[in-house]
Amino acid sequence: TLTPEPGSFVGFPAFSLDALGARGILRIGMESFRPFRATTLEVTNANGQLVALSDARQHASYPGPLVAQGRWIKLPQRPACGDAAFYYQRAVELYPDLEQPAWQKPWGEKGPRIDLVAFLFEDEMTWRGIAGNVIVVAKTQEMGADGKRGKVEKRLLRAELESRDNYFLRNPSSRSLNQGVVSLVGTGSIGSPAARLLAQAGVGTLRLFDGDVLEAGNTIRWEIGRTAAGYPKVHGLHSMLANNFPYTKVESQFMKVGDPNQDSANSAHLDAAIFKGSTCILDATASTRVNQYLAEMAQIHHVPYVWMHATNGAWGGLVGIA
Incomplete structure (x- = not known):
């Protein structure tokens, strides 16, 4: 089983696997850095077409700078369980350009910076059968008291699919x-x-x-x-x-x-x-x-x-x- 960072949470809109494409961009509303808490507001494909939109949160819920950008890739099947380093390695094997972080600074120049990657795949979920699922990892780097960036940390985040149907299915x-x-x-x-x-x-x-x-x-x-x-x-x-x-x-x-x-x-x-x-x-x-x-x-x-x-x-x- 996965062991995500305690207290972390990334809400992710339910999506159709058929409409995804191979990779694309996420826009995420940031709520806190540690523990890492956020909501994925929208998912677009490589052509900029919208493929999933949150119905739990809207852009208006977040001040402009707190809406960060991340990247996602589609996997052919559910990946094996691992830690954040394992998933980043898997991502780079498929798309070497992902090795270079796409740093975002939602908390300003002196705040922590983040690089988010999500893995979307087909999964058998006990509560609703075969459907899309997601794993989210982040590279983060904080600013030290001396004004210099510290060590890059790789973090496995708890991600859950959110939609009106999912909420009321139970x-x-x-x-x-x-x-x-x-x-x-x-x-x-x-x-x-x-x-x-x-x-x-x-x-x-x-x-x-x-x-x-x-x-x-x-x-x-x-x-x-x-x-x-x-x-x-x-x-x-x-x-x-x-x-x-x-x-x-x-x-x-x-x-x-x-x-x-x-x-x-x-x-x-x-x-x-x-x-x-x-x-x-x-x-x-x-x-x-x-x-x-x-x-x-x-x-x-x-x-x-x-x-x-x-x-x-x-x-x-x-x-x-x-």
């Missing part, structure tokens, strides 16, 4: 939620874990509404914790969900729902944002006034409405349907 029931649009009003101690569970279940679109900022003292009963203190709750949740559950589209509105001081234009905008196209409204505000308002509006818009809140001390809770 839980087919999630497919029924892909078209769902849930508006979640209130993202506190009940709403924040509900948001994570909805995204984890595969809800297609999740809309978040809340006008509160997270306080540090409240993080013991909130989904993310202290790292989100000081941020609007909806913004902290939006970032966490978008990073961890890429197949749920997350939208957020930092606004108080049911605010009597809100002008009519903003109120109409908020109503449309909550109800238009929604398949379900979840109310976790724990406010009787907001409960009544949303229940009445849900009846007008013919949208199912569920309210929920914890009892004092959070020993239990109540859930209702209107």
